[in-house]
């Protein structure tokens with residue numbers, strides 16, 4: 001496969017330079033279609049909310065809008081991008097454990113539809129800002145259901161001491177939040193939210209989550225005087241990175257969630273009218289490829305290195321999570337394996353290894369190394385470490401390319417410096 005989206009890989013590398021992040025737009029579209037077509041129900045209103053932290057830019061947000069999806073933002077910056085993309089802000093869910101007063105002000109002014117409140121102090125801040133205005137906002141309360149999905153420990157977010165949400169065991173805090181939401185008709189307390197982790201392979205985790213969420217919503221409605229009608233189950237659906245990964249097909253997870261939701265809701269007299277999911281990674285990861293140019297090859301006693309012109313600055317995931325990736329050399333897919341290579345980035349950090357060991361044909365200076373499945377949390381977690389400019393991001397579809405984020409120049413790097 002020397003093509004991405006019907007376009008020759010070397011030609012993309014030549015046109016945009018390397019490193020470069022390339023998205024096969026048809027894969028993005030297929031994923032969006034899969035989610036929106038499968039997460040449908042006769043019983044509930046269903047919403048697919050794209051978690052834009054996985055990859056947030058105006059072009060991506062326009063695609064989301066085309067498929068009728070909602071949008072999860074977690075900062076003023078993500079919100080601003082959506083606003084500037086012309087996205088309908090009433091479909092935005094604003095997340096985060098420490099939304100600043102300015103960010104809340106901005107969300108209200110932009111007409112953000114839903115704020116997912118993380119804690120009691122945030123509820124107070126929101127109440128103070130909204131009570132004497134004409135704004136109205138829907139609110140979900142982020143709870144910590146205490147379910148730990150089996151995934152990498154750094155990205156589990158729902159253990160009991162998580163910084164996110166209020167634990168279901170912490171009744172006092174939850175009652176306090178309920179009281180605050182109830183004290184103004186500018187706020188509609190619509191539902192509960194939870195997110196139990198990322199890169200989750202276990203369908204059962206969602207079954208447990210649905211049970212817990214419906215039970216807790218019912219408990220709140222009967223004991224805390226709420227009228228909750230919605231449950232947001234967060235994201236976390238796994239993507240395929242390497243042969244070791246066996247993600248549950250999207251259709252199957254959706255069916256499981258819908259089936260369990262209907263069963264659980266019936267148990268409690270059907271108070272819930274709306275269910276939501278928030279996939280990020282599973283929409284963008286597999287559509288993305290990072291292109292690098294190989295520089296020098298170095299042999300050490302135990303390794304054969306191929307150095308590339310990017311690294312942890314454009315993809316921190318291998319260094320941060322020991323995340324594993326597959327890769328190939330453009331144009332050499334049919335060649336025989338020559339050796340196991342370590343793919344090392346160019347950052348001044350010995351941990352900047354993109355791939356520890358991968359069998360490849362003979363790698364030469366000037367080759368284009370293509371790392372697969374880099375579409376989620378790659379560009380979005382990129383940094384300027386070592387003052388490396390951020391790469392371009394390109395969408396390719398049916399042989400046609402369009403730049404969605406320009407490659408930074410050195411002047412960009414110093415543009416704010418005095």
Ligand code: LLP
Pocket residue numbers: 051053054072095155195197198199234235236237278279280281282317321376377
């Ligand atoms: N909703 C909420 C509230 C979240 O916190 C997240 C991700 C998502 C949805 C989307 O989760 P996804 O479907 O993408 O798994 N940087 C890490 C992943 C951090 C995920 C944080 N929250 C990584 O690169 O693996």
